[in-house]
Amino acid sequence: MPLADLVESLFADRGIRLRLSKPDFSLLDKVPKDVRSRVTAGAKLMREPIDLVVVHRDSDNVGHEIRRSEIEKAVLAAGVMSSVVSVIPVRMTEAWLLLDEDGIRQVAGNPRGRHDLKLPKVHQVEGVADPKQLLKECLVKAADVTGRRHDRITKRFFQHRRQLLERLDCTGPVSELPSWKRLVTDIDTITEQWA
Structure with a gap:
């Protein structure tokens, strides 16, 4: 999953090496596509404590803050107590x-x-x-x-x-976009909390 690799490299640029697991939802019965169901299923598949949840949702027409709130509420409702990185490109990736x-x-x-x-x-x-x-x-x-x-x-x-x-060049033109800056700010905040 290229977005997971992208998030890993952004953390690595900040001195934190991590490996994001990519849950294989096909190992379970049909998993609904809503965020809460996906996070719950992913946690079940991991079978160990989760330090970081990365959720990608395009903002489409609802905006960044509404999408971010939706993600945070879904992760809490799933009972997963970990840091959350919301990858929310405006409209679409x-x-x-x-x-x-x-x-x-x-x-x-x-x-x-x-x-x-x-x-x-x-x-x-x-x-x-x-x-x-x-x-x-x-x-x-x-x-x-x-x-x-x-x-x-x-x-x-x-x-x-x-x-x-x-x-994707993380320091290229994409770095000027508000949606990218918010992603980087989230990662910076988490790295500071983990330090």
């Missing part, structure tokens, strides 16, 4: 990925492409109505292919998204 034009061209297989991808600027990206759709379109434009190759690029969206997340 794809908004963060729209800031890496070189990365988009690389994963699309056309690093020297010249088509204008019409990517939003840093101050605009969190206002994009559908970042996922825009990223899909940008990957196709960047690939600059037709026919079967076009179809292949379209079908590989989730692989490309994963690659972009793995490549």
Whole structure:
């Protein structure tokens, strides 16, 4: 899970080495997708005390504070007493990925492409109505292919998204976004509490 790797690296940058477990929910009967159910199931699968819970929820249209409160209440209701990192990109995680034009061209297989991808600027990206759709379109434009190759690029969206997340430069343009700054502040607060 690239977001877990990202959180691990942010902690490592602050001198804390941790390994986030990624619960395999398929080992249980169907687990509902709400935060409380997922945290409860994850704790059950871990079978040991949990120091840190990382929850990713896109803010969609409800906003950061409402989403954060929802996460904190769900973790408390699940009975898990640990630190919580809320990963809450504005709208969708794809908004963060729209800031890496070189990365988009690389994963699309056309690093020297010249088509204008019409990517939003840093101050605009969190206002994009559908970042996922825009990223899909940008990957196709960047690939600059037709026919079967076009179809292949379209079908590989989730692989490309994963690659972009793995490549995300934590000190690059994403570091200027309010949603990213809130994530970093949460991690800084936890590292101070743990010190």
